Amino acid sequence: MKSNESEYDCLLHGIYATLERPAAWKDFCALLREAIGAASIQLSAFDRQRELFSWADGFSVLETEPLEFIPTLYRDDARLEWLRACAPGKWLYCCSDAGNSRGQAVFEPCVLAGAGRFVSLCKLIDSGTLTAMIACRRHHGDGPLPEAGRALLERLTPHLIRAMRLSLHRLLPDADALARQARPPAMLVSALGEVLHSNEPAQRLLRATSLVRVRSKRIALAAPFQTRFLEDVAISEARLKNHVNGARAAAARVRALRIVSTVDRAADPEDGHPTHDNDADATLPAAPEVLYAFYNVVTPGEASAADLRAMAALTFYHPRSAPAVDEQVLATAFDLSPAECRIVHMLVDGFTAKEIAARVNVQYDTVRKQLQSIYLKTATRRQPDLLRLMMNLPARGRPGAAG
Structure with a gap:
């Protein structure tokens, strides 16, 4: 030398x-x-x-x-x-x-x-x-x-x-920035399931439902979602470490877990919503408790992802929590078409299915079919559930998600 x-x-x-x-x-x-x-x-x-x-x-x-x-x-x-x-x-x-x-x-x-x-x-x-x-x-x-x-x-x-x-x-990772202390319940979780950070709404959520728990500082989701979630984060981490083509874009993609209670429960009167509306099946039985977990995989700081531990940035939707979000996340998480996204946004604006049909110049039956497709893709069964889900999707542009 x-x-x-x-x-x-x-x-x-x-x-x-x-x-x-x-x-x-x-x-x-x-x-x-x-x-x-x-x-x-x-x-x-x-x-x-x-x-x-x-x-x-x-x-x-x-x-x-x-x-x-x-x-x-x-x-x-x-x-x-x-x-x-x-x-x-x-x-x-x-x-x-x-x-x-x-x-x-x-x-x-x-x-x-x-x-x-x-x-x-x-x-x-x-x-x-x-x-x-x-x-x-x-x-x-x-x-x-x-x-x-x-x-x-x-x-x-x-x-x-x-x-x-x-x-x-x-x-040092900015846990508040990564987990985003916004209104939705949010957690930052390692690939091993360790809860690195949780905001105050997440703490309230833990007291409101048994579908997500923290035990010995580790997240515990209802089976089989725990295994599915950890395996997905581990796979993303391995792909990032090995510089697999497209791994960063795939890690940043928002995933959705629909966690359903095994015990049916009656509709919560505190929800403030009717059990059905003109465009939904009025004979539906009381739905079980549902928790949605949205997450994408992030790496802290500005270093090479191949050398770092990956983490999942989680946000949750539960009937007892609520606020608004972004059309592109809706499309990414649930694969809604542009036309379906437009219908959802018009529903949020207060239009009925018949009014939407008149505004976009299509048959009412076409709107009904699109609504059924939206319900299927989002695992909802009626407009109030869909609208509350729409209002609680995570925001785009999470810190650390860009690659």
Whole structure:
């Protein structure tokens, strides 16, 4: 490897460029990798309150080094106690293979060091809320990092720490922004089912229905929806990590779960709605309790999704909760045609089916058939149910959903 003052100045500029442009961390990692002859450079931030990686960036990070294994090790593995106790700013030079350590300390968990390779680790920040670290890995055949490389890392360390501290607000997920503390009940849930955040309407919802519960800090939906929900989030996470084409767009798509109580209940007189209207079947029996869960998959911060834990941003609709939303979400969640969306919006505006037929210049039977299609797609059975559902869909443009 080679190092000189111009190279150092370039690296220094790269560090402070991240304050204005967070994506510049990848550029810095590429420069550092070249300067010290590393196989890969990895920066990561671990949110200790929520026990998940909230940010990561790097260069040439191999798919054989998945970050999802590290949180479990960080919490539970006794071999990492020495890493937890190590002071920030101190570099550790380790090897994953005792037989080829070449005098280096042996750091056993291969998930960090990589099989048969050398790694240089440094904690940049370690507080009650966040641990940020950098890892520089070298291939087995390249040997340990030479003294010149270590000297360069030591020289850059104070600047890395300063830049990390100035960027602290970007390294922790903004749970309120992701879960959107709006009127609809909302939760932020990890791929393992851990409830990372819930707003006040969600707390009220938990007291109003047994169709969703939080037990030991984990979401509990009525069967079989719990398994279906967690499997879907896990699949989205795997696709994001593997950079599958279209994975970000698919993750951002709003899904809908219709969770129905197994016990029938009479219509709630507090709903303030009649049990039928002119366009619905007046002989329908009392409907069971229903809870709609809308969710899409998000990743916190601005880092590469392939290196992060995925989370589900959930909003709920329940007969005892209510507010309004967006036509495109209605179309996306339920696959309504433009004509069907138009009918729903006219119903919200107070027009009857006959008035809608006259306004759009179609036969009344055509509107009735379109209404039946809408009921089928939205799993509703009458106009009051449909209208309340329409008024409680989640808003478009969730933070973190754009890809």
